[in-house]
């Protein structure tokens with residue numbers, strides 16, 4: 001087997017680690033406590049699980065503070081690849097395996113037990129064998145030497161698979177002992193059964209049986225005799241009993257008869273009483289009938305109708321037809337009544353309607369009159385308004401006339417110009433409608449005058465200026481015309497001319513002023529006329545409007561007057577209509593009163609009818625009651641006749657029964673009864689005695705029968721015992737031969753083991769000597785002796801022998817390693833040819849060794865490799881060993897996380913290590 005790769009998660013001091021391993025020698029190195037041993041333990045744990053933990057538990061395996069751990073190991077064995085995986089989980093403070101899987105090339109095995117079993121079969125080693133052979137744990141170098149010879153024997157035997165033979169031998173021995181125990185037991189049984197048979201045979205059982213049977217036959221004869229006697233006694237007893245029974249029956253019949261006679265008599269008198277009661281009831285009913293007849297006669301007399309009081313069926317019919325007639329009449333009356341009521345209803349309604357209509361009409365008439373009055377009032381108003389308007393119209397006409405008179409053609413109105421005031425000029429007389437044109441003419445004229453006047457005013461101003469200048473010049477002595485000195489000036493006269501011109505101009509201006517004033521006055525008059533003209537126009541408009549309104553008003557007044565008259569007429573009509581309706585209503589009222597009288601009459605007749613009908617019905621009722629009474633009387637009569645008949649029959653029965661009783665009384669014989677009683681008593685006495693005797697004899701017979709049964713049973717048992725004896729004898733023989741076989745088997749296994757062991761011991765001794773010589777080249781020791789019980793003895797050169805315990809520490813270590821390697825080789829070479837082996841694992845093998853011996857150890861390791869050990873893993877920090885490694889693994893603990901780490905190093909590291 002070869003470990004190829006191991007992966008760890010939270011396994012003890014490892015956090016996350018993954019390491020691949022090679023064939024050949026691998027040296028694991030690192031400082032103390034870095035996790036070297038733990039790595040080896042992990043390989044061991046991966047293979048065997050909790051069995052690899054000795055006395056520790058699963059929770060020790062999980063890194064402190066974590067709650068899950070994983071271990072995975074890939075390995076090759078016999079050229080096949082395998083992978084084992086385990087997962088642990090902390091639940092509370094206990095760890096459990098949550099996954100355990102082994103993948104083999106063929107299949108996958110699950111579960112810790114099955115995985116361990118498969119691995120044990122595969123490696124042909126259990127966990128214990130693994131540590132004894134392949135895995136030399138730290139500090140266990142002396143294990144094999146310290147062990148007692150028998151422990152060592154067991155260890156080595158187990159490794160060599162000889163343990164099984166010892167087991168078989170022990171099993172054979174156990175089987176032999178087991179057979180022995182059974183055989184001893186069976187022999188005891190055999191003795192016991194045999195003595196029982198002998199005892200039983202000595203008892204003469206057949207003779208005893210014959211004697212008992214004879215005795216029993218005699219007893220049976222005697223029993224039969226007594227039984228015959230008993231039967232006779234029983235006959236006698238039965239006959240006597242018959243007589244007594246008959247006597248008893250007769251007596252009972254007489255008693256029954258007496259009872260029957262008594263009961264019949266009482267029934268007869270009871271029925272007689274009933275007959276009498278019925279008679280009384282008949283009498284009562286007859287009386288009631290007569291009373292009813294009287295009542296009926298009274299009623300009929302009261303009615304005074306043609307009905308025969310004697311009353312029979314025909315009479316009833318007559319009454320019924322009377323009632324029918326009366327009811328028919330009542331129905332007629334009822335119809336009439338309904339008609340009358342309906343007509344009252346209709347008429348009352350009609351009356352109400354009429355009165356309502358009349359009231360309505362009156363109201364309408366009142367409304368019409370009111371409207372007419374309103375119209376009249378408004379007509380008065382209208383007329384006074386018309387009057388006012390007419391007045392206004394006349395005023396307007398007057399004003400217009402007077403205004404028109406002021407115009408030229410105004411004289412046409414008749415009033416002459418004498419009325420004209422003196423102011424008005426005839427030249428200015430203007431016709432109506434021409435003022436406008438005239439005003440325009442005068443306006444133009446005035447403008448011309450004003451313009452002339454303004455021109456003259458300007459001229460005056462110019463003349464004034466010239467005068468003023470000339471005067472100034474003149475004062476200065478200058479010519480007013482040319483400005484030259486006045487002396488000699490021809491122009492001095494000019495000033496006067498100018499003054500003249502000015503006076504002329506002023507005169508002219510005054511004329512123009514006057515002319516303008518005249519024009520202004522004429523203009524004013526004309527304006528006034530113009531004003532009058534406009535006013536006339538307005539007044540005429542006004543007059544026309546007033547005239548039109550007046551005309552309209554008149555038309556409206558006429559219409560309104562017509563309407564008022566119409567309303568008045570309408571009111572008259574409505575009133576007369578109301579009156580006629582009211583009259584109609586009054587007529588209806590008196591009609592209704594008359595009808596009410598008829599209603600009263602009908603009701604009166606109806607109540608009289610009802611009374612008569614009731615009386616007649618009562619008469620019919622009485623007839624019914626009387627008939628019912630007659631029927632009752634008849635029933636009672638019939639019943640009385642029946643009872644009579646019944647009693648006659650009873651009386652007949654009574655006499656028969658009395659006869660029978662008399663016969664039975666005479667039949668009764670007291671002597672015969674007495675004899676029967678005595679016979680019975682005697683027979684009973686005898687039977688009692690004989691029964692006692694029979695009981696005795698039967699008990700005796702049963703006893704004998706029991707004894708016979710007992711003897712027969714003993715004979716059967718004897719037969720069975722003989723059979724049993726045969727069986728047990730046979731079984732003992734079989735067991736004896738089985739015991740012999742087990743004994744042979746036990747010796748065979750024992751011999752086989754010591755033979756095999758002897759062969760192995762010889763090989764082992766040779767291998768041990770070879771190895772020891774290789775690692776301990778020393779002159780002191782001549783060789784090692786290993787005997788059949790694995791007793792080890794070391795011989796010194798001088799021939800003295802030594803117990804291995806007496807060797808030095810280092811020597812012991814080397815000796816032990818030699819023994820381990822020898823065993824490993826023995827196993828590897830195999831008893832039956834080479835077998836694949838687990839890696840050889842050595843944890844700190846050099847502790848006790850000096851450097852010289854380390855060299856020897858190195859050669860041991862190398863020789864093992866050369867001998868074909870596939871993989872050797874050594875934990876050591878010895879430089880020499882490191883130097884001999886094919887590959888290196890360095891283990892280091894991270895100072896901060898406190899987790900171990902694995903690192904592959906190649907041999908060049910040797911140089912580094914050597915340099916340290």
Ligand SMILES: Nc1ncnc2c1ncn2[C@@H]1O[C@H](COP(=O)(O)OP(=O)(O)OP(=O)(O)O)[C@@H](O)[C@H]1O
Pocket residue numbers: 011012013014030031032033034035036037038039060061062063064138891
């Ligand atoms: N369950 C655990 N969780 C964490 N650490 C653990 C656990 N069990 C053991 N350890 C630690 O693992 C460390 C490594 O121990 P191991 O015996 O493998 O060291 P080593 O390298 O073989 O040392 P030495 O050279 O002294 O033999 C120890 O320090 C120990 O405290």
Ligand SMILES: [Zn+2]
Pocket residue numbers: 479481482483484485489491
């Ligand atoms: Zn002049």
